[in-house]
Amino acid sequence: MVDPMTSNGVTAAIRHAVEASSLVARFYRRGSLPYLPAAMYSLRVISLARFFNSAIEKVLYERPIRSRIGPFRAGNVYTIPAWSLNAFYSKLQPQGIFTTLLFVGLVGLLRTSVHVFYTLCRWQQPNPEVPA
Numbered sequence: 195m196v197d198p199m200t201s202n203g204v205t206a207a208i209r210h211a212v213e214a215s216s217l218v219a220r221f222y223r224r225g226s227l228p229y230l231p232a233a234m235y236s237l238r239v240i241s242l243a244r245f246f247n248s249a250i251e252k253v254l255y256e257r258p259i260r261s262r263i264g265p266f267r268a269g270n271v272y273t274i275p276a277w278s279l280n281a282f283y284s285k286l287q288p289q290g291i292f293t294t295l296l297f298v299g300l301v302g303l304l305r306t307s308v309h310v311f312y313t314l315c316r317w318q319q320p321n322p323e324v325p326a
Contacts, residue, residue, distance in 0.1 A: 234294040241301045249308045258315035
């Protein structure tokens, strides 16, 4: 999930690799990862990946938002939340249940907001099949 505008995918991949190696090192002697830490890690990785992938597709790669507000504003609509989310993740460093759920909730809210904006822009596009 490499993002050509902000490299969020690269940043996320490095951060998640650090988290994964930390988990492995912490539970190495046990022989396996406990379910809860592994599940929370997976939840963070999946929610962040879905946000970055769906947001860049809906805001930049597909037409409705880009056509409605222009490519430069669309770039800001994607970059500002994505960069802010990366900064928030770095500061919060969610590990436990509460911080993971807080983070996943924030990511879900942002992803839903992008989807609603995309849907509104798509509804407002003129239908080329209907004569004016």
